[in-house]
Amino acid sequence: MVNGTAGVLATALDYTRLGRAELGERIRERKRALNAVVLGHNYQRGEIQDVSDFVGDSLGLSQAAADTAADVIVFCGVHFMAETAKILSPGKQVLMPDLRAGCPMADFVTGAALRRLKTELPDAVVVTYVNSTAEVKAESDICCTSSNAVRVVESIPAERTVLFVPDRNLARYVQERTGRRNLVAWDGYCYVHDDRVLEELEQAKRAHPGALVVVHPEARKELLDRADAVTSTAGMVEYAEEHDEVIFGTERGLVDRMKQRFPHKTFVALSGAAVCGNMKLNTLAKLAWCLDHGRHEVVLPEDVRVRAERSLRAMLELSGGWTAPADEESALELAAVRPGGCGCA
Ligand code: 13P
Ligand code: SF4
Numbered sequence: 001m002v003n004g005t006a007g008v009l010a011t012a013l014d015y016t017r018l019g020r021a022e023l024g025e026r027i028r029e030r031k032r033a034l035n036a037v038v039l040g041h042n043y044q045r046g047e048i049q050d051v052s053d054f055v056g057d058s059l060g061l062s063q064a065a066a067d068t069a070a071d072v073i074v075f076c077g078v079h080f081m082a083e084t085a086k087i088l089s090p091g092k093q094v095l096m097p098d099l100r101a102g103c104p105m106a107d108f109v110t111g112a113a114l115r116r117l118k119t120e121l122p123d124a125v126v127v128t129y130v131n132s133t134a135e136v137k138a139e140s141d142i143c144c145t146s147s148n149a150v151r152v153v154e155s156i157p158a159e160r161t162v163l164f165v166p167d168r169n170l171a172r173y174v175q176e177r178t179g180r181r182n183l184v185a186w187d188g189y190c191y192v193h194d195d196r197v198l199e200e201l202e203q204a205k206r207a208h209p210g211a212l213v214v215v216h217p218e219a220r221k222e223l224l225d226r227a228d229a230v231t232s233t234a235g236m237v238e239y240a241e242e243h244d245e246v247i248f249g250t251e252r253g254l255v256d257r258m259k260q261r262f263p264h265k266t267f268v269a270l271s272g273a274a275v276c277g278n279m280k281l282n283t284l285a286k287l288a289w290c291l292d293h294g295r296h297e298v299v300l301p302e303d304v305r306v307r308a309e310r311s312l313r314a315m316l317e318l319s320g321g322w323t324a325p326a327d328e329e330s331a332l333e334l335a336a337v338r339p340g341g342c343g344c345a
Contacts, residue, residue, distance in 0.1 A: 008292045012097075015285035020047060023284045027051045030291035036072035037065055038287070041081060042233040043253040043279040046260065048076045048287060057234040059130050059145050062088050063316075074290060075298075076282045078103040082298040083134040087309050090302075097286035099296040101278050103131055105218070108188030109166040111135035117163065121184065124163040125156050128311065129170055131190075134300050136165065138307035142314040146170060146217045146232040150177045155318055158182075169194060173217045173224055192251055193218035197271045201226060204247045204268050211268065214239045215249030223249055240267065251276050 007026075009015055015023065028051065031038060039061040040052030049055045054064045058081040065073045066088040074095045075082035079102045086094040114136055118126065128140035129149070137143060144152040153162055153174050162180065164171035166188030175183045193216055201213070201223065214236055215227040224230050229239060233254055240246060240258040245266040248255045253276070255269040290296065300308075 009289070012283075012286045012289040015288045016283075018285070018288070020284065023288045024051055026288050027284070027291060030288070034072045034291065034294075035070055036074055036291065037068055037070040038074045039065055039076060039081075039085070041077035041279065042237065042257070043251045043276050044076050044282060045253065045280065045284075046257060047284045048282055049257065051284070051287070052076065056237075057145070057232055058084060060234055061085070065089060065092070072294075074287065076287060077101070078106075078276075078278050079298070080106045080131060080133055083300060083308075084130060084312070086298050086300050087134060087137070087305050087312060090305060093294075094298045095290050095294065096296050096298055097283070097290040098281040101281040103190075103278060105167060105188050105190040106132050106136075109133075109136050109186055111139050114139045114165060117186075121161060121163055124161040124184065126163045126165060127152055127156070128165045129167050130312075132166055134304050134308040137311050138304045140165065140311040142318070143312045144315055147235055148315065148319050149174045149217070152315060152318060153178050153180060153183070167218055169220055169224075170217045172221055173230065176221075190218045192274050192276045193249075194220060195271060195274065196220070196222075197249070197274075198222055198226075200271050201247070201249075204270055208245060208247060208266060208268055211245040211247045211266065212239075212243055213247045213249065213270075215270075219249050240265070250274065251279070253279065 037053040038051060040049040040055045041061065042055065042057060054061050058077060062085040065085055070092060072093045072095060073085050073089060075085050076097060082094050082096045109132065126140040128137055128143050130143050130145050142152055149170055156162055162183045164174065164183055165186040168185045168187050168189055171183060171185030212228040213226060214229045214231060215223050217230050227249065231239065233250065236248060236250060236254060240262060247268045247270055249270040251274055252269050255267060259267045
């Protein structure tokens with residue numbers, strides 16, 4: 001529990017008895033007191049996005065938080081996203097409102113399983129989607145997001161085998177776009193996007209014949225083939241800003257949010273059932289509890305963090321999105337991570 005906090009309640013359940021306005025007020029006050037920023041992923045509930053300092057896609061949020069002078073980052077998303085924030089901000093405390101908010105796609109692969117496959121494919125370059133654990137990123141050569149995966153794979157010499165982890169659908173999409181034959185895909189997928197909703201697509205198109213269809217690349221090929229655009233969640237927000245009639249093939253939360261933001265536009269969810277239950281484990285009450293109690297903290301072994309950062313940094317350098325920290329910044333960061341350290345390299 002945070003010392004000296006007036007009115008701190010014991011359990012997250014106790015916070016559910018408070019009204020939404022009171023919870024919002026408490027959250028804002030605790031953010032100020034702790035010098036904390038709240039990050040809300042595009043799939044979060046509206047009330048969480050309302051109290052978030054940044055709303056966006058997983059990597060963009062971690063980068064935004066790393067650029068702030070905050071002492072504490074609260075990640076309202078899933079576990080690998082909070083880990084990514086920790087990888088990029090080792091000197092900051094990273095919290096999650098509910099530790100059970102994991103990503104089943106990320107859990108398709110473990111560090112040990114990846115190490116085993118690497119021994120069978122010793123010359124392969126391991127390209128890992130950011131929807132993966134820090135341990136898996138640490139075993140990888142380079143990371144990618146759904147928006148830069150094609151570019152990342154194109155940067156690898158044609159003769160090298162690519163081992164693409166963990167999303168088979170994104171792997172297949174990249175393979176088609178790059179024409180690369182020597183790509184081995186891990187057999188993971190996202191249960192929200194890997195759905196046969198072709199029938200629903202036909203229905204939605206009949207009801208909205210003028211609508212454009214935008215689909216997340218975690219979806220199956222059959223769906224991607226029928227889309228006007230394939231893009232990440234951040235790309236979908238831009239798409240919503242630019243077009244008036246759109247059918248969205250992604251998680252409901254993003255679609256509901258876009259409808260709220262642009263009430264005069266026609267936005268349709270391809271599937272009403274496309275809900276990520278893991279993302280929705282975060283609630284306003286748990287967020288208030290998390291800030292009052294300084295929990296749940298996400299910690300990483302430093303060797304894993306450093307190796308995971310290397311593969312993330314390789315991607316960021318490729319897309320021009322990473323500025324190497326100045327020597328002085330690195331020294332300060334290191335001192336913050338290892339306060340008792342002797343300063344040896
Ligand atoms: P973005 O990186 O596009 O936000 O996607 C994250 C995710 O979990 C999609 O299912
Ligand atoms: Fe993971 Fe899919 Fe949920 Fe995204 S939508 S967090 S990939 S389970």
